[in-house]
Amino acid sequence: MDEHTGDLGAVTGPEPDRGEPFTGRxxxxxxxxxxxxxxxxxxxxxxxxxxxxxxxxxxxxxxxxxxxxxxxxxxxxxxxxxxxxxxxxxxxxxxxxxxxxxxxxxxxxxxxxxxxxxxxxxxxxxxxxxxxxxxxxxxxxxxxxxxxxxxxxxxxxxxxxxxxxxxxxxxxxxxxxxxxxxxxxxxxxxxxxxxxxxxxxxxxxEPLDHAAANRLLDRQPRSPTGRTRTRILDQAAGNPLALVELARAATAQDAAAGLPSAGPLPLTAHLERIFAARLDGLPADTTRALLLLAAMDSVDSPIAVPAGLPNAEGGDPWLPAERAGLVRRSGRDLRFRHPLVRSAVYHAASAGARREAHLTLAELLRDEPDRRAWHLAAACPGPDADVSAELERTAARARRRGGHASAAKAFQRAAELAPRREDSARLLVEAASAAVFTGDLAWVEELAAAARARTDDPSLLASATVQAGRLAILTLRHSTVFSRLTDAAEGLLVSQPAAALALLADAAVVRFYSGEDTQRRRVQDLLGRLPEDASSTGLRTWVRAVSDPFADRAELVSLLARFATEAKARPERLTTAGITAWLLDETPQAVRAFDEAFDRWQVQGALPEGLGGAVAWAYVERGRWDQAREACARTVALGRAAGLDHAAACAATVDATVLAYQGDTTAARARADEALALIDPLESRSVSVYARRALGAAAAADGAYETAYDQLRLAFTADGTPVHYHASFPALAELAAAAVRSGRREDAAAIVERCARALADNASPRLRALISRARGLLADPEDAEPHFRAALADPALEHWPFERAQTLLDLAEWLRRRRRIAEARAPLTDALEIFRRLGARPWIERARAESRAAGLDVTDVVPDALAELSPQQQQIVRLAARGLTNREIGEKLFLSPRTVGSHLYRSFPKLGITARSQLRDLVDGALAPAGHQG
The missing domain is CATH 3.40.50.300 (P-loop containing nucleotide triphosphate hydrolases)
Incomplete structure (x- = not known):
């Protein structure tokens, strides 16, 4: 591949404005x-x-x-x-x-x-x-x-x-x-x-119109007339550069050969031909100097100017090029007048001359190995093992710097220059591995196909297939990708079981995103046909947990310890272990794994993404909402940069949910709608359900319970079956709460009992608590208490603080309505403390209203002042209270220091403080219990 075939000129910036009038712009x-x-x-x-x-x-x-x-x-x-x-x-x-x-x-x-x-x-x-x-x-x-x-x-x-x-x-x-x-x-x-x-x-x-094009020709030093003018207008088609250059060529004394006698030519080819004609008659030193400049990798003219060029009999080799209108100089700044000049100069030279120019530049760039490698590659007339090895080293350096696209291109070019087909195939697989992180699925598939065409090696063939599969799971074409992955896995079950298992691991992720039950059966069938291997226990556990976490939950939980041990030895698997734990509702273990993963990857580059928003969901469930939003910001940024809409949509739904919990319902709805716009709900049932849960939470926060029920009801089919085998279940309690306030008890009760039967003994303690809360809300008043008590019975449920606080508030409301006011005060106090700590503004207000009705004094204004801030302002204030500078806060939240400072400036009056040093005491006070019996 010749990277010097483009039209871009070696220029250092936009053409300087010299005050000439513009035409038509x-x-x-x-x-x-x-x-x-x-x-x-x-x-x-x-x-x-x-x-x-x-x-x-x-x-x-x-x-x-x-x-x-x-x-x-x-x-x-x-x-x-x-x-x-x-x-x-x-x-x-x-x-x-x-x-x-x-x-x-x-x-x-x-x-x-x-x-x-x-x-x-x-x-x-x-x-x-x-x-x-x-x-x-x-x-x-x-x-x-x-x-x-x-x-x-x-x-x-x-x-x-x-x-x-x-x-x-x-x-x-x-x-x-x-x-x-x-x-x-x-x-x-x-x-x-x-x-x-x-x-x-x-x-x-757009192209200039006829009148503007004529005005531009009128302003040329020698304005064309008659038939020549007509032909220029026709061939330039409103392109300002073409108008100027064709006019210049047509009116020059020796321009007759510059314009064809009849018929238009393709515009670019015609202009290149005109520019190339200007090379005729230039001194040899000038031609050589121009070719070196055209062959350069950058605008670094201080390299090109003293590039060992002998002066033309003591003269300046660049002066003839300036007079010919090919280059411009300002001091040591040298550049082509236009990209087409560079293209014309480069392609007008013979292949041998171009090769010599690249070799000269490679010699000059011995201290810059990456640029040198590309010049050596451009000089190669055919395969060359040494240059291929140089490019492979360049690719490795680019990958270490996080330049995945650059690494993939270098590996690809190294493969083209590798004399041995097996080396070429290996390098193409490496290129595909790097290209995965660019998000360009077509490129990854092209590289994998090229690798397959060059080798019969089963291991390389399997690796090529796996690399294509790694990126495919993050696209929106879940049905197509799933078939491709499972068909490939089936073909490798016997010959390459490790590769087959890797493909099944990706297929399981697609199954999670799509929620399609036929895919679960296909994954289970292939997994059952794979030969047993002790070293693959962790990956097998992953496949089972991702594709069906509640089928054999107890056994899968028992395997988590082994999975965690394996991750300790292989840190790159920490996120895999964490996601597996999250899927099984072992959220504390999941968060520990994610914390460790973030700590390790701080010095190793971007955190590898597993199941989209799993990291953020785990932080939400543990009540670490600021960190959840940080994780969402990271995933959205990576997803957008790589063009992976599905990853961005996953994170947007989590962010929307937190915003709804915090009371920023307008932003929550916007984020949820953004996620829904990015996906097909039939192809991405998980994201669709998460978005409906967020919209339901936003409606509930606004007190629009009928809308909340309508949104949450979409997490279940018409007959009450979960739309998604994992994402729908946590919505049961919220569905029941909205049903009670919108007159839909009967419908909600049928859904809750259907789901309880489907889960049976495989329900996690968390889901059992949510089902108990739902039953308490939907039960007749005299029958509700045992269900609420059951939902609060397990101390481990404190690991899901928001859900626990909601249940405490439900119990307290029930107790007060039964005139058991003294008993209601303890759960009310606990609930209000949790809601304050989380910054859940709508629930703080509900708990405060209920507390006042129960005779509790909850007029402590200062801690509640935090709840008056926007969710982002709360994040910034909490980080500032921990002693972080504006720059450090901006680095965490992907904001500029100026934006952070602006938020703090606007927050101080609302908080009733005047100095940053007061933040720690204020935040600590907001986290402390505040209610007392009146």
């Missing part, structure tokens, strides 16, 4: 000016158009306007040949900020330095920087710059930015609201810019 220019001048404007604006439509010129004018108004401008230009180098675009953008990077918090600074390959080397340490930490570092840098002056980021030819840079920049872009930072992004029409393709204000540069 008044509206677009005005929109860009408003973006760079107004703090209320959109923080990110996309500029889209075909090659030569004037994107760079418009950006240049916007840059001039921003600089004139005192803004700090940072620029980066994409390079097709650098798209495989992880963080190369980000490095170009942030290179002027070395001092500011040094001032970042230690972890953020280290992440940026590691990404750029400038951090201290640690022997034997192969950790990758956390992409979210890098995104937070970029956000911190921009926020800090914005404290001093407005900031403008200009990203030109962004379609050729490397994926790692785009992930970091898109992460920051989504959090720029309220910051004096504007981002202008220019990209080729029809090209995808990862992370920036949804819901952004976009200016599309």
């Amino acid at each position: 008044d509206a677009e220019l005005g929109r860009l000016f408003r973006a760079v001048e107004s703090a209320a404007a959109d923080p990110v604006v996309m500029l889209v158009g075909g090659m030569g439509m004037g994107k760079s010129a418009l950006l240049g004018r916007a840059v001039r306007r921003a600089e004139a108004s005192g803004a700090r401008v940072l620029r980066a230009v994409g390079s097709e040949s650098e798209a495989h180098l992880a963080f190369s675009a980000l490095h170009q953008l942030l290179r002027p900020l070395a001092a500011e990077v040094d001032g970042l918090p230690k972890r953020q600074r280290a992440a940026i330095q590691d990404a750029f390959g400038t951090g201290p080397a640690t022997p034997g340490h192969a950790s990758a920087p956390d992409p979210l930490l890098i995104g937070s570092a970029v956000l911190s840098l921009l926020s800090a710059l914005g404290d001093r002056q407005p900031v403008l980021l200009v990203l030109d030819d962004a379609q050729w930015f490397d994926r790692a840079s785009l992930d970091a920049l898109s992460f920051a872009a989504r959090r720029l609201v309220g910051e004096p930072v504007t981002m202008l992004i220019a990209a080729r029409d029809g090209d995808h810019v990862a992370g920036f393709d949804r819901h952004l204000p976009t200016l599309v540069l």
Whole structure:
């Protein structure tokens, strides 16, 4: 693969604005000016158009306007040949900020330095920087710059930015609201810019109309006339660059050969031909210099200019190129006038000349092994084991830095250069393994297919299939993916049982997402036909728990200890062990595993995702809602960066549920609706049920119990069967609570009893408690107490504090209505304490009202002041009370330090305090019991 075949010119930024009038772009220019001048404007604006439509010129004018108004401008230009180098675009953008990077918090600074390959080397340490930490570092840098002056980021030819840079920049872009930072992004029409393709204000540069095109020709130094003008207008088709360059070529003395005698040519080919014609008659040294510049990986002209070029008889080899309109210079800054010039120069050279140019650059770049490897690869006329090995090392370095797309490209190119087919197949499997983390399923499948075409090795064939399966489970095509995974597993049952089990593990996840019962039977059949292997106990337990956690729950719980022990020896399995525990309602064990996993992965890169929102759900159940929302933010960021809508939808439903519990019902409904919009409810029953539970909780928080019941009822079929075999059951108690208040007792009671029969002895203690609470709510008043007492009997149920507090409140309400007021006070006090600690505002109000009716004095205003804050403000206040700085809080919640400070500023008056030092006492007071008998 030749990475130097693109049209991108070696330029360092948008064309400088020299004040020339624009033609036909008044509206677009005005929109860009408003973006760079107004703090209320959109923080990110996309500029889209075909090659030569004037994107760079418009950006240049916007840059001039921003600089004139005192803004700090940072620029980066994409390079097709650098798209495989992880963080190369980000490095170009942030290179002027070395001092500011040094001032970042230690972890953020280290992440940026590691990404750029400038951090201290640690022997034997192969950790990758956390992409979210890098995104937070970029956000911190921009926020800090914005404290001093407005900031403008200009990203030109962004379609050729490397994926790692785009992930970091898109992460920051989504959090720029309220910051004096504007981002202008220019990209080729029809090209995808990862992370920036949804819901952004976009200016599309259309071709100039006939009148504007004529005005542009009129402004040329030698304006064409007559038939020549007509032909230029026809062939340029409104493209400003084509109009200018065709006019220049047509009016030159020797331009006759530049324009064909009849008929139009493809526009790009025609322009390249014209630019290439300018090379004729240039001195040999100039031609060689231009080819070196065209072959370069970056805009680093200080390398190209002194690249061992002999002067042309003592003259300047670049001067003839300047006179020919091919390059522009400003001091040591040298660049092509337009991307087409670079393309024309490169393709006009012979294959031998191009190869020689790349070898020259490789020699100059001995201290930059990654760029050197790609130049050596470009110089290879055929397979080369040494260069293949160089690229493999480049890929390994990129993967350690978290540049998965760059790693995959390097592995893929190394495979193309590997002389031995088996080596090529192995490298393609490695490429597929790295590409999994880009979210590009088509690419992963292409790499896996190429690997299969190169080898008969059963192990490599199985690995290729497994890699494709790893990513497929996170897409929305669950039915198709499940069939593919199970068919592949069946074919490997005998020859490659370990690979077959790995595929079954992925198939079980698809079964969880879809909730389809026929898939459970298929998984169980294949699992039963696999030969027994003691080393596979953990993975077998996973398959059984994920596909049917309540079939043999007691046995599966007994296997958890062994699974946990295995995870201690192999830390990468911690999340797998945690998710298994969560599925079995062993939530405390799950949270311990997740805590340890987060601690370990802080220094190893992004936490591997298992079953979407499982981590966040476990934290919700344990009452650690702030951490649940942090986990959701992480998953959503990773899912969006990789284009994995299903993962983002999973996390959105958990976030919606917490927001509903905290009383931010408008935000909760928006998040739940967002999740539902991303999935097909028949393909993703788990996400659909979670979203309905969140919408039900939001309605209940608002007191709209009929709506709450309607939403929660959708977690069950018309005959009362759970829509999802795991996600529906926890909704039973909430369904009953809404039923009581909306006159649906009979329907709800039938569903509760049907589910109780289905679970029978396999129900977890948690589910038994929820069913008992539901029965208490639905029972006749004289029969309710035993059910409430049963729901509170097991001390272990304190591990689910919100559910326990709801039951305590239900019992207290029942006791007070039976005029057993003294007995009601203890459960009321306990419930109110828990609700306060969690920040569950709607339930705090219910418990306070019930407490007053029971004669308790609950006028303690200060602790309740926390409940008046928004959920996000509560998170920030609690973290600040623990002593975290604004930067540290922003790093945890993926917010800028400025946004954190703004939330604290607005929170202090509501809390009745004036200093940060008062937060700890206030938060501690909110967690302490406050009610007492009046």
